[in-house]
Amino acid sequence: MKKIAVIGAGPAGIEASYILASNNFEVTLFEKSSSPLSNILDKAYLFPDFSSATELADKLSAKLLQKNIQVVLDKEIVDIKKDGDIYKLIDKEEKSHIADAVLIATGYTIFDAHRKEEYGYGIYKGVVTSLDLEKMIRHKQIFNSIGDIPSRITFLQCVGSRDEKSGNNYCSKVCCVTAVKQAIEVRKALPDAEIYIFYMDLRMWGQGFEELYREAQEKYDIRFVRGRISEASATFDGKVQIKSEDTLIGQPLKMNTDLLVLMAGMEPSQGTKTIGKNCHIGGEYQFISSQGAHIQDNLTTMEGIYVAGTAKRPMSIRDTLTDADSAAVQIMMDLGEKL
Ligand SMILES: Cc1cc2nc3c(=O)[nH]c(=O)nc-3n(C[C@H](O)[C@H](O)[C@H](O)COP(=O)(O)OP(=O)(O)OC[C@H]3O[C@@H](n4cnc5c(N)ncnc54)[C@H](O)[C@@H]3O)c2cc1C
Numbered sequence: 001m002k003k004i005a006v007i008g009a010g011p012a013g014i015e016a017s018y019i020l021a022s023n024n025f026e027v028t029l030f031e032k033s034s035s036p037l038s039n040i041l042d043k044a045y046l047f048p049d050f051s052s053a054t055e056l057a058d059k060l061s062a063k064l065l066q067k068n069i070q071v072v073l074d075k076e077i078v079d080i081k082k083d084g085d086i087y088k089l090i091d092k093e094e095k096s097h098i099a100d101a102v103l104i105a106t107g108y109t110i111f112d113a114h115r116k117e118e119y120g121y122g123i124y125k126g127v128v129t130s131l132d133l134e135k136m137i138r139h140k141q142i143f144n145s146i147g148d149i150p151s152r153i154t155f156l157q158c159v160g161s162r163d164e165k166s167g168n169n170y171c172s173k174v175c176c177v178t179a180v181k182q183a184i185e186v187r188k189a190l191p192d193a194e195i196y197i198f199y200m201d202l203r204m205w206g207q208g209f210e211e212l213y214r215e216a217q218e219k220y221d222i223r224f225v226r227g228r229i230s231e232a233s234a235t236f237d238g239k240v241q242i243k244s245e246d247t248l249i250g251q252p253l254k255m256n257t258d259l260l261v262l263m264a265g266m267e268p269s270q271g272t273k274t275i276g277k278n279c280h281i282g283g284e285y286q287f288i289s290s291q292g293a294h295i296q297d298n299l300t301t302m303e304g305i306y307v308a309g310t311a312k313r314p315m316s317i318r319d320t321l322t323d324a325d326s327a328a329v330q331i332m333m334d335l336g337e338k339l
């Protein structure tokens with residue numbers, strides 16, 4: 001039986017492991033944390049259908065019960081060396097693990113909003129990230145900086161994405177629809193709150209996303225303002241003052257808000273960056289690069305090493321799972337004849 005090493009137990013790593021193991025490959029899935037799916041379990045409900053993140057995690061975790069999968073937790077892989085036809089994965093303790101092929105599924109991390117000093121994240125309590133808000137929604141505890149129920153909540157798009165100053169010119173793809181999803185969640189929890197979304201332009205690219213955007217305006221009274229907030233500061237009464245320009249009417253704008261939610265984008269995880277650098281397969285912005293934009297998109301430039309999911313670029317869960325299926329099929333085709 002051919003041995004495949006999969007690095008990262010997120011949706012991509014689990015899905016590909018399941019397909020490979022179901023087709024008579026022996027899979028070892030390495031995960032650096034003490035449990036899988038951390039980037040799913042930190043969310044409450046998922047776009048596009050408001051399904052529960054916990055339920056999805058349970059369904060994905062059930063796939064790990066497949067008999068040919070061995071899951072190794074608390075194991076961070078930092079490098080891969082080719083030795084003839086064999087690949088040696090090197091972990092942080094410098095131990096090596098052998099495989100016939102390797103799939104990198106090391107995923108993403110959220111942009112560190114502290115880097116955008118002008119918005120005061122970590123300085124003003126009323127400034128939070130989309131991930132912080134996700135936790136508040138999960139625990140049904142949406143409060144402002146002084147523990148009161150917020151009466152005005154403002155979302156700011158494109159924090160750390162489409163932004164030359166952060167070094168990230170790319171679009172993170174999921175944060176427009178995430179803001180709309182979260183704004184609807186906030187409206188359901190706080191029927192009387194005013195809710196604003198400040199955007200450069202809205203990228204509702206997926207099935208059902210445009211409809212959600214319409215619904216946000218027509219059914220949930222979410223107000224969309226085209227403009228980028230230039231800075232935020234604290235007020236004496238615990239609010240956040242924001243300065244912006246409404247670029248549709250060409251007027252500068254100043255307003256107070258109880259919560260400013262920064263829609264922080266996606267960056268390659270540390271694991272993605274480290275493996276990309278050590279194996280010389282990292283590309284633009286330190287995501288892993290693939291051989292082709294259309295076909296061969298699961299092949300890296302190193303033979304026998306494959307990539308799937310957000311280790312490659314920002315994408316939704318649905319696209320991640322499809323990409324993982326495609327990576328598994330590619331591996332099966334490349335190694336199948338040698339079975
Ligand atoms: C705020 C926010 C909200 C979102 N909401 C939604 C939503 O509602 N719906 C939706 O479809 N998508 C959503 N997404 C996107 C979704 O989180 C991703 O599509 C999905 O998690 C990508 O899965 P992945 O397997 O590629 O990567 P990840 O989920 O990042 O998994 C990668 C795994 O690899 C592990 N790992 C990393 N490095 C190493 C290493 N060196 N060795 C071993 N293991 C390693 C990590 O610990 C992790 O478990 C959201 C994203 C953000 C930022």
Ligand code: SF4
Binds near residue numbers: 161172174202263
């Ligand atoms: S998805 Fe929307 S918020 Fe996120 S970077 Fe792209 S345009 Fe900006």
